Every structure is written in C-alpha cells, then in structure tokens.
Amino acid sequence: xxxxxxxxxxxEINDNEIRLVDTDGTMLGIVSTSEALKLAFxxxxxxxxxxxxxxxxxCKIIDYNKTMYEKAKKEKEAKxxxxxxxxxxxxxxxxxxxxxxxxxxxxxxKFLSQGNKIKVSIRFKGRQQKYxxxxxxxxxxxxxxxxxxxxxxxxxxxxxxxxxxILVPKNS
Numbered sequence: 703x704x705x706x707x708x709x710x711x712x713x714e715i716n717d718n719e720i721r722l723v724d725t726d727g728t729m730l731g732i733v734s735t736s737e738a739l740k741l742a743f744x745x746x747x748x749x750x751x752x753x754x755x756x757x758x759x760x761c762k763i764i765d766y767n768k769t770m771y772e773k774a775k776k777e778k779e780a781k782x783x784x785x786x787x788x789x790x791x792x793x794x795x796x797x798x799x800x801x802x803x804x805x806x807x808x809x810x811x812k813f814l815s816q817g818n819k820i821k822v823s824i825r826f827k828g829r830q831q832k833y834x835x836x837x838x839x840x841x842x843x844x845x846x847x848x849x850x851x852x853x854x855x856x857x858x859x860x861x862x863x864x865x866x867x868i869l870v871p872k873n874s
Contacts, residue, residue: 710751711766712739715759723752723762732758789819789868794844796824796836803840807847810869814852820869827863837865845869 715735722730722738725747733741735749742749742763750769753760790813792806810820822844824837841858848869856868 709766710754712742712749715739715749715751715761717759719758720751720761721756721758723760725763738763785817787817787819789821791821791823792844794822794824794840796826796830796833796840798840803843804847807844810844810848811851814848814869814871817871817873819855819871820852821866822869823864823866825864831863834860834865841865841867 722733747763748766751761792810852869855870858867
C-alpha cells in the first residue's frame with residue numbers, strides 16, 4: 703500500500719486469482735478475486751492489493767479508510783517532531799576591527815541560541831589571498847567569542863577566494 707492512488711481496492715482489482723492474506727495476517731492461499739471480495743464484504747472490510755507485482759498479486763482484507771487515516775496521522779506526527787535547521791551566514795573580512803568582530807559574534811550568538819547553524823565566511827580580495835593566515839586568526843577569535851553556545855562542525859577551509867567555517871549549536 704503505497705498511496706491512495708497506487709493501491710487498487712475492491713472492484714478495481716481485475717486479476718483472476720490472487721494470494722489472499724486475512725485481517726490477522728494468516729495466509730489463506732490462492733483464491734479467485736470474486737471469492738476474496740465476498741470474504742471481505744462479509745467481514746464489512748475492504749480487499750486491498752498490497753503487492754501488485756507478485757505472481758499472483760497479494761491482497762489483504764483490511765479496513766482501508768482506517769489504515770489510511772492511521773498512516774496520515776503517523777506522517778503528521780513525524781512531521782511535527784521534525785526540527786528544521788536553517789543555516790545563517792555571517793561574513794567577516796580578513797582585517798576586521800575588534801568591535802566589528804564583537805558585533806558579528808553577538809549576532810552569531812543569537813542565531814546559535816535559536817538553534818541555527820552558522821556559516822562564517824571571509825572573502826579575500828586581490829593580494830589578501832596571500833595572507834590567508836590572517837583569516838585563520840579571525841576565525842579562531844570568532845569561534846572563541848561564541849564557544850559557550852556553539853562548536854565548530856567544519857573547520858576553516860579555503861575554497862577559491864573564500865574561506866568558510868561552519869558552527870553548530872552546542873546542544874545538538
């Protein structure tokens with residue numbers, strides 16, 4: 703049973719013979735479709751095709767609407783428990799002043815305490831690229847300023863002209 707559109711129910715099943723499974727999971731064997739439909743209607747339940755590619759197809763006697771309701775309820779519950787993590791970006795420069803670094807770290811502190819990941823990046827322009835060690839020093843100062851709420855997931859790496867580092871909240 704994949705989807706409401708995929709599963710064939712009751713009269714939609716047009717095979718001559720099917721392998722039938724009862725409500726409690728016991729195998730009833732290979733029976734004609736009309737006989738299986740009669741058994742399902744006697745129990746006030748539906749005949750649902752659960753494995754259409756098998757030879758012969760496997761069908762089960764179940765309450766289809768109840769099963770679909772429970773499946774939708776489980777999916778909704780799983781979606782409710784899911785936590786969405788967004789990535790915020792903080793851009794620095796290789797020769798950033800101390801006060802500017804503190805302001806950026808306060809913003810990052812706020813983002814991390816809200817549970818977001820942070821991508822910290824420095825873009826090197828022109829001759830600055832030769833002094834990538836300056837960028838590493840800025841990153842270490844920045845990571846030190848937010849160390850009580852965040853930790854480094856991916857350490858500083860130079861990709862082209864941009865150096866990036868990813869910080870995650872401590873509680874994760």
